């Protein structure tokens with residue numbers, strides 16, 4: 001009996017020890033603005049709100065802002081705590097001033113490795129510097145003006161031809177077409193590859209694209225599960241982790257096929273285009289450039305160049321043809337002018353209020369004090385969330401939540417855009433890891449939008465009931481149920 005009691009006491013102490021070891025560890029001095037369960041932290045709240053995660057976190061941020069806080073805290077078991085930054089000063093400190101003290105780190109790396117492997121999005125330090133240096137050659141002004149614009153127009157004409165085949169009144173998913181368009185453009189520009197997903201003339205490309213989307217989603221849901229849960233599923237190869245493995249096999253096979261084909265090509269046929277694969281083959285360290293390395297380059301640039309821009313275009317058309325119909329005429333009036341400042345302003349405002357990449361994070365690599373004497377221990381996650389940060393009145397003024405493109409136009413010279421600090425407008429990240437494709441993405445959206453708005457009028461189809469503006473749980477904010485539209489040729493065209 002005594003032995004049994006001793007055993008029970010030891011068992012109890014062990015359980016208490018392990019619960020205490022793995023339960024969330026709040027950071028002293030940083031506010032938690034919502035109910036946080038003692039053991040599961042914010043996991044239950046995140047799970048409950050997963051269909052509206054960005055809005056839910058936005059409520060937290062606004063509550064913290066209204067209490068005069070510059071950041072707030074989110075807690076999770078089995079991992080370090082996380083603080084979300086709400087001021088330009090804090091964001092500049094993390095993304096620039098103390099760049100080397102904050103990395104993507106194991107928290108991000110572990111979750112995304114299965115999908116992005118060792119590509120530019122998922123690495124830090126020397127390895128990142130090296131990839132960034134070579135890749136940046138692809139984004140010169142010359143290549144943008146001479147090559148990229150041609151590719152955007154060429155695929156834009158295919159888009160228009162496709163829309164002409166859709167009977168008036170027939171509902172189709174415009175978002176899906178944007179995803180196909182941006183995939184075709186990035187593959188053409190970065191890999192010299194004509195995938196033609198827009199016309200579906202390469203059937204195996206469709207299987208690849210579906211697996212790619214599914215893998216993106218399945219990787220992202222790791223962020224709302226506990227570390228323990230998704231790692232256990234991975235170990236047992238069940239549920240979402242099993243599906244993820246299947247999708248990645250399809251994705252990887254497809255990409256290795258692209259690389260094999262490129263290695264067989266004569267390098268001089270592509271060298272002139274300055275495409276990304278050529279840049280790595282020509283300028284990269286020969287010992288580094290094996291097929292695995294090229295696989296990661298291809299996958300990361302598809303990821304970077306496709307989903308972000310397609311999501312931006314989808315939100316643009318939702319805004320212009322549904323939420324703010326007065327914008328359409330203003331854009332049409334500007335089409336034949338040499339200056340397209342209004343369209344540029346609409347695109348910036350779109351990226352402010354509907355940022356295609358809604359959320360980002362870094363991990364503190366050492367114990368550090370943030371401005372305001374906020375101490376955060378090593379391994380703390382530091383998040384910055386364009387979706388709610390851009391809606392804060394303390395950062396963007398009283399009309400922060402209004403869609404107001406004019407805020408981007410220079411009051412002194414209405415032909416010019418106003419520039420904002422990188423640390424106030426973070427849709428494209430900021431500091432040394434500022435998005436490499438920012439100018440390309442804006443040009444791509446602008447080119448296709450002008451071509452389509454000039455030719456067609458779209459209407460959102462709400463009869464399908466399925467449409468609401470709920471977002472997919474992915475790294476980008478695409479509409480969960482697509483963008484059902486009807487299209488007709490514009491009068492006077």
Ligand code: HEM
Pocket residue numbers: 120121132135186301304305306308309312351355356357360361426427428429432433434435436437438440441442
């Ligand atoms: C509207 C469209 C786009 C948005 C909103 C966007 C946004 C972003 C953001 C937020 C990051 C930082 C992500 C992180 O922390 O890992 C990023 C990085 C990056 N973006 Fe974009 N992006 C867009 C389009 C593009 C395009 C078209 C390309 C071209 C291929 C591109 C290439 C990259 C690359 C290479 C990086 C990694 C930079 C680095 O880590 O050094 N992006 N982008």
